Amino acid sequence: MSLNLSDTIGVFIKKRKEAKLAPLVKTRDETIKKAANQAEVSNANNLYTSLALPIEKQFEPIEWITQAASKAKAVSFSTHSAKFLNSSAKSTGCLVTNFDESKPSHLITENIKIKSIDAIGGAGVVSIAKLMMLTVDGDSLINQVKNGHVDALKAFTKDESLLKMWFKGFEKALTSDEIKSDNLGKQVFLPVGNTGCDSNDYHILCPLFPSTLAHELHRAVSSSRFDEESVLIRGARRNNQFHEKLDTFFPFTAVQMFGGSQPQNVSLLNQERLGKCYLLDCSPPQVDNNQAPPCDVYSIFSGDFESKASFLVRDFRIFLTGLTEKDRVFKTRYKRDYAFIKRIIDTLFNYVASVQDSTKYAGWSNDTECETKREHALWLDVYSPVPVFQNERESGAWIDVVADDFTFWLLSKLESEKHYTLGKLEERYIKKIFLNEIKAFEAQTPKLGGL
């Protein structure tokens, strides 16, 4: 038999009472076990009764709910709060209940269908917050109070005036008297006008911490790591066994702690998260400055550059493998190919610029131990002081060779005979793109003795 909301509340209050009585029960039972005679047993029982009586009285449902209703104004239910930004901030929070997906290009709290409501108020009011958040079949005290009644509590009393008092008390948890920010919270001026010289040209925004969204993210990260099913899938991947579901995980997460050793002082959801908030990585890829020249490899495409571009090449290969026969025709495909090829070339130029910039290695291609192919060295060693080298560089004949080498390298990396073939069409297209890009790149490359 499933419980309704009233019964759940009753059970909740009873459980709290039992938790409070537990130590007394333990002491009494221990004394009875060690008792020598009947007198001691009855003494222990009497002691227990006298100590338990005030607790029983306190947790009698009507009494407890009245106490809770009177303290409820110290609780604040919100989806956004400033308490996370600074633990002493007394700014009002915001409770967002809409569900809206009208602007899918940006993620906000309104996009979450079932929001976890957070409760702020400190450790003393945690039990009241939990009482109001008890949910049975989608209904909870919070919902009922929002709709203007406390029907779930009718099971405990018939007194209308008492019910009204309870309603008024619990209502205070959902509203706040005054709206205010705090000098400890963040406040940002954002320009909305044109000139920015008039005070009407700005709005002040007080950004609040989105506890609900953070809770969703925490749930997503935790379930991808610790859920039974996720653990099974990961085990299958480790053992190279089949599983029909995907193995997913969030890489490079960071953790921000709120509340230190007392996470319940910040908010209820924070306590559930154990104070942790997961953050996702948005940092740029590592760009090396003043890279050492690739003296000990023959082709620049097989050195450091290859590892930097590997993720792009991998994605390109997976893209080509996943195409249907219709989409695989070059005529329909070349525009999407261009996006991949161009990005690989961008990464290549970043690497090349880094090597070209390192003036302290100038003239490295002249070294007898240098194994780099002549045309590649001509591209990279911009500041070489050797006049013959500079003349050869100026002539530009090496550009065609480098273009051929790049095309050959890319095609060999993308080779996957089982799934598709890349032929003359692709070869000519890749070379065309590369020549186009390298000419624009070299037109602006600094020269020895120039700027």
Next chain:
Amino acid sequence: MRSYVLLKKINVQNANTIAGLTYGFPAITNFLGFAHGLSRKLSNSLNVELGGVCIISHENQVRVVRPNGFGDSVFSLTRNPLTKKAETAPVNEEGRMNMQVSLLIEISGPDLAKENMLSDIKNKIFSFAQRMRLAGGQIISINSCELLLDNDSQKRAIRRLSPGVVLLDRSDYLEEHFKNLKKQRADASIFDAWCDFSKLKYRAVPFEGENRESKGKATWHYIPKPTVENPKPGYLVPIASGYYAVSELHNPGEVDCVRDKTVPVAFAEIAYSVGEWRGVCCIGDINNAVWKFSNKHPWYLAQTDSVKEDVLEPDTTVL
């Protein structure tokens, strides 16, 4: 033909690395605010105005540590003076990073047309910028400040910004991916679509001749972002790209404890989207990579003008 001012290789110390639920690079609104603040400072003495910003990252070093060598990173915090009771004071955690960025800021105004004013403009911008803070961090040094008034100087400057990566707006990817997900599953949410640009996913493919049954032999293959059916090329990251107001816009004076009682106030949360880091040589027209504010209650977003990249056509004999 737009003009830009290039603040080249700004070394910033202790910038704020946490942007809402992301970390690793400051939110874009920081840079837009910097340009706006600089513009206000200039307006006293010069007749120029600064607009949107293009952000190029050269170096970044986030102050995080992985305690076990693997798993979650935690932020390196400052050690502060002890309390009266000789105990460590409780601390609100902050994330810090050192970074080297270059900014290309749109500049316009009648003073730009006057030859004799140009060096004055350049010097003033350079001097004001060095005294400001960027993303909550101190500016240690700026390499140089240049005015780029024509196409040639802009191309030249971009070449010399290499090696570096530029941040581009890819909120259209998020929108497209959400719509595709919704076709497959009615209960898909924008949050799921956003997470797909951050998660790593692997799928099992059974060996030749093996059935699709559990414990059968299989190889696991990486799935590119966001899905294998529609992979998007590039280094895609989730970013914080503006604010969304969660309360109504209050009239000036209604809200207590605000910095200015003559300005309308709203409570807001950070809006998240997707961005791409690309090598700086990809910038053809700088305007494709410039972030601007588009502020209209309740959306206060940083966006770039949406532009389609020109695709190089193959030789006509081929098609």
